[in-house]
Amino acid sequence: MQRPTHPAGDRPLIYRQTIWTRLTHWIWAISLFFLLLTGLQIFNARPDLYLGQQSGFGFDNSVLSIRAVNSDSGPRGVTTVFGQDFDTTGFLGYSGGRARGFPAWATIPSGQDLATGRVVHFFFAWILVGTLLVWLVAAILSGHLRRDIIPRGKDFRNLGRDIRDHARFRFHHTGRYNTLQKLSYFGVLIIALPLMIATGLAMSPGMNAAIPFITDIFGGRQSARTIHFAVMLALVAFFFIHILMVVAAGPINELRSIVTGWYRTEPDEQSEGDKS
Numbered sequence: 552m553q554r555p556t557h558p559a560g561d562r563p564l565i566y567r568q569t570i571w572t573r574l575t576h577w578i579w580a581i582s583l584f585f586l587l588l589t590g591l592q593i594f595n596a597r598p599d600l601y602l603g604q605q606s607g608f609g610f611d612n613s614v615l616s617i618r619a620v621n622s623d624s625g626p627r628g629v630t631t632v633f634g635q636d637f638d639t640t641g642f643l644g645y646s647g648g649r650a651r652g653f654p655a656w657a658t659i660p661s662g663q664d665l666a667t668g669r670v671v672h673f674f675f676a677w678i679l680v681g682t683l684l685v686w687l688v689a690a691i692l693s694g695h696l697r698r699d700i701i702p703r704g705k706d707f708r709n710l711g712r713d714i715r716d717h718a719r720f721r722f723h724h725t726g727r728y729n730t731l732q733k734l735s736y737f738g739v740l741i742i743a744l745p746l747m748i749a750t751g752l753a754m755s756p757g758m759n760a761a762i763p764f765i766t767d768i769f770g771g772r773q774s775a776r777t778i779h780f781a782v783m784l785a786l787v788a789f790f791f792i793h794i795l796m797v798v799a800a801g802p803i804n805e806l807r808s809i810v811t812g813w814y815r816t817e818p819d820e821q822s823e824g825d826k827s
């Protein structure tokens with residue numbers, strides 16, 4: 552990640568992000584936006600989640616259920632999570648004067664349209680697969696994976712200090728990712744996105760025929776769907792924290808690095824980064 556400094560100064564600019572990191576970052580950010588909103592469209596066709604192979608009447612394996620119910624005060628949205636009911640009128644179950652899982656503003660297309668949702672979802676799913684493969688090859692060849700993504704013993708030893716620094720919004724502008732960045736980017740790139748792709752394949756009837764074991768690995772198609780949904784929630788949580796951290800660490804400098812590659816470091820912090 553760290554290349555020649557340019558130009559030398561009090562707070563030198565260093566070349567922190569390669570073209571492959573930047574290009575793939577923005578392609579998967581756009582892909583994940585469409586995947587999320589079309590995924591919620593597909594989910595709305597059956598806004599329930601189960602564990603195991605089967606679902607429906609006679610099975611007691613529901614983990615999440617979103618529906619509309621009639622009440623004395625009119626229709627209400629109800630969300631049941633592990634048997635616990637929540638009134639979610641206006642957001643989940645009933646919104647915009649209609650019974651809907653997720654509201655119109657959270658889905659693409661905004662109206663109920665499963666067929667279009669599926670076409671767009673699968674298109675961006677394959678874009679994501681390709682982008683992740685390109686990132687992986689580039690990250691292995693450039694050393695980015697080993698140097699910046701995979702946490703090492705030293706990173707774990709710094710974890711306590713790093714958590715304290717983040718809690719106080721104290722950021723060190725070095726050429727290297729800090730421990731929490733490494734852990735979260737590792738979690739996204741090496742665990743969450745591959746798990747998302749694998750559970751997506753496990754739900755596909757075509758893949759069930761070609762590689763049937765992939766559904767069994769996840770304990771059945773309904774479990775694969777539930778894991779797919781849970782990983783989506785984790786990625787949404789990552790996204791909000793990621794943006795908060797970019798803003799807190801200095802949005803202009805952070806954005807410059809992920810758009811142009813160049814990152815402004817603090818002199819003492821840069822030498823600290825060089826040592827790590």
Ligand code: HEM
Pocket residue numbers: 567572576579580583584699736739740790793794797805806808809
């Ligand atoms: C779904 C959306 C997003 C995901 C999954 C995501 C994920 C990631 C990951 C995994 C990295 C590390 C990449 C690597 O080193 O190979 C990264 C870096 C970065 N992302 Fe995002 N990102 C998303 C959206 C955004 C957005 C919208 C912004 C800007 C507002 C942003 C700003 C950055 C910056 C500045 C870095 C570099 C951090 C640094 O150099 O310290 N990301 N992102």
